[in-house]
Amino acid sequence: MNSKQFFFGLLLFISYAGFAQTNSREVLFTINDKPYYTDEFARIYKKNLDLVKDDTQKDLDQYLELFVGYKLKVNKAYKLGLQNNAKYQNELKSYRTQLAKNYFNDTKITQELVEEGYNRLQKEIRASHILIMADENATAEDTLKAYKKIEDIRKKALAGEDFGELAKQFSEDPSAKENKGDLGYFSAFRMVYPFENAAFNTPKGEISKIIRTRFGYHILKINDVRANRGEITVAHIMILAPKPDDVDKDSKSIINDIYKKIQQGEKFEDLAKQFSEDKSSSSKGGVLNKFASGQLSSEEFESMAFALKNPGDLSQPFQSQFGWHIIKLIEKHPIKTLEEMKAEIESKVGKDDRSKKITASLNEKLRKKYTHKRDNKQFAALTKLVTNDFYESKWVQPANAKEYTAPLLTINAKKIDGRTFLEYLDRQQKSGLKTKPVSKLTEELYTKFENEQLTAYYDENLENDFPDFANVMEEYRDGLLLFDLMEKEIWERAKTDTLGLKAFYDEHKMEHMWKKRAEVTIVSSTKEDVIKKAQALLKKGTDVQAIKDKLNVNNTINVMANSGTFEEGSDALPKTMKYDVGVSNVFKEGEYYFVTNVKKVLPVAPKTLEESKGKMVNDYQQYLEQRWVDDLKKEFAVKINNDAFSHVKTQLK
CATH class of the missing domain: 3.10.50.40 (Chitinase A; domain 3)
Known part of the structure; x- marks a missing residue:
């Protein structure tokens, strides 16, 4: 952890504590006529009360002195222009982005999705599927054609025709020719979300409804449902199946000889290093990364591995499509509790199609939260500027695009002009959109544009809408400036001012x-x-x-x-x-x-300066800081409102 992370660790921890603010709000003091209020003083005092070790800092008079000193330093930082430093601005922006993420998340829906995912993880489903491809951006004509095709296939399956043969004949998944559409066993988060929904919502032995994913249209047949076997760690020794020119290689004989050596007491790990032809694992004694059902491309291997009971158990030699194997069980990893998996599942929810539910929920809330209106006349004029060249990414904004400054969208009092929408359209050309006609395409894109603008407006106003967010940002903003200022004015000076440190040591050495x-x-x-x-x-x-x-x-x-x-x-x-x-x-x-x-x-x-240097440098820093604060009190005009301070003292006591 670097010094800056440590400096802000406590600040950021207490900023989430969420103490109630005092109801009254008076000017507590001013610095060069800039007011600072009692509510901020009370809020920060409460947050730090249980964390400070020095009882003098719990004393309100002493704390006011510290608080005024803190604000004086911040004012000095602004006076020096430290807020204009690009590094400072980037760090502040990065922190705000991280903090804002919490306000874009629908807690209720996220929790529902986490629980749904965890409940599904308790099961493994074996399904076969048939795919008829249809690009997300396909034309309406091509989309309808694909739908009718899958619809006809589903009717055949429901009428009793063999699903595997239908998959082999009609599915546009290239693997169907070999596996007849059989996907093996899988659990939650292994397939795209709409596909997963169909798998978990279709009873065993039945055919699903037609579903649409980004790949096209699917139907599924659920072949089996079983309890999730969790994950497993194994080691294996593999002898590859012989190639046509391996006339002298008898893989089965070799694996049997290795198995006999193990039975005679030779170490599995040593034999794996010497004989295994899986070069990715042989150097590690044959140990593979842990895996779950459906993660390997060999069902035979998975079945044999999960059949082993206790760590150290060995399989008999067996054959897969890759060659001959012996497996040794290292460890079984059962499904963890919801509490243990919550963070991992939340991360997965945010990365797959489930997150669209959260985004849709936010969009709906923002549409209700803010007044927003489109200028339809302006929109119609802009729509006419978009041509069929858009579909080939050749559309060019009109030469007078900058003149379209009239408001297209108004969100509360904020106005977004037509030029901004034209620039948005220009950026979307490479998305491969095929919705036709152009008028329908621009209407579709406008909806996305409006959602983005509402989200941006919401982001811009987080400080206005959420006082807690504003408080945390203000504290971080000041704290970040203060860190840079203290480093510049105090910490580096205390380390490098050898003469000053020596003089301070001579004066205080009897204290050490x-x-x-x-x-x-x-x-x-x-x-x-x-x-x-x-x-x-x-x-x-x-x-x-x-x-x-x-x-x-x-x-x-x-x-x-x-x-x-x-x-x-x-x-x-x-x-x-x-x-x-x-x-x-x-x-x-x-x-x-x-x-x-x-x-x-x-x-x-007395300790020598070298012997007491760590403590002496720290004391010297505090000495320099106190002298500096005294100088700042002369540089800035500080006026305390004693009546307001008496009121806030009464409230806090």
Whole structure:
């Protein structure tokens, strides 16, 4: 975590706390006649009350002093023009975008979609399908043609004709010729949402209604429904099926020999590294990434893997379309609880077609929330400017496009001109839209344009519509400026002003004292006879490593040793240790026996600047900051409204 992330971590955490604001709103103080109000002071005081460790900061008079100092620094930042820094503006914009996402989400619908997805994840469905392709942007004529074709096929299926044979004959999914439309088992979030809906809403053994996806029209037959088997991690050894020129290769014989080696006690992992022809996993002892039903292209492999019961179980050698395998079960991963999966499912909801429900809900709310009106006369004039060249991405805006400044759309008091719509149309040419005639196409695009404009207006007015959002943004805006200002004025100066730091140290060094210290070696053991041997060796001048080498034998640690200069009260020192130079007598504390060798005793003394530098730099920063705030009070005119402060003190107490 970098320093800026740490600086804002607490600020952003408390900004979501959502404390109620005080009802009254008076001017608490002014800085150069700019007012700051009691409600902001009360709100921020409440948010920080339980988080501050220094009781003086809970004192309202002291807190007002801190709050005024904070606002003085922000005013200084604006005076220096730090708000115009491109890096600052980009960071603020990025943060606002992240924060705003919470306000574009329909909590109720999102929760419903999360629960729906989780409930569906409890099952696996095996379905076959027939696809008749129809591009999303296909003409009405082509779309109708595709629909009639799938409709005729569905009638045949409902009349009892074999679904697999119909898929093989008519489906435009290229794999249908081989698999007769059989998709194997799948669960939620594996197929596009409309397809998934049809799969989970059609009873086992029945044919679905006709559904439309971005690929075209489908019908499904539900072959089976079972409980979700979760995910599984396995390792495997694979011998590829022989190629035509592999005349001497007998894959089955090789895999059987490997299986015998495993039965004789040879390690599966070693054999996988040596013999497995799946090069993506052999170097890892054959271990594959965990998978669920339908994620591999081999049903035989999945079935054999999930049939294994306990970690370490092995399959018999078996054949898939790729060759011969032996599988070893590593771990089974059952479906997690809703609480455990909630964040993951929310992410999936936001990434697939389900999110269209959330967008549609927002669009509907915004249409009710804001007054919006289209100028139909202006729209008709603009529609006439769009030609059939649009379908080939060759349409060019009219030369006088900039003259279409009359309002086309009005949202509350905001007016969006015709030129903006023309620019939007220009950008949409590459979308491959085929709706005809052009008038219908522009009407379709206008609806999307209006939705985008309503959403943009909503985004622009989040601060007006949501006081909590405005407060968080204001705090972040000021905090970001303050970080840049403090870095510039205080933190870097405290680190680099060596003369100033030295002078500050000389003035305050008696506040940073060492207690009595000892330069000592401490040897400990749970065995009295061993510690006595260590004592004898210390008296002979034997060094610590030699003592450990001599007494720690047969992989048994009989003694531990620690050497260094330690301050009185240090946890490293035995509590009853005497500060006498030389080797001590053996003494016991708790379960341990100790002997010490004190080489030198250092008296109470001030720490050097280097020894106290971290704390000294921090104190120097606070000193510089206080002096700086005093200077800011002279630079800016601060006026406190004592009556308002008395009122807010009464409310907060």
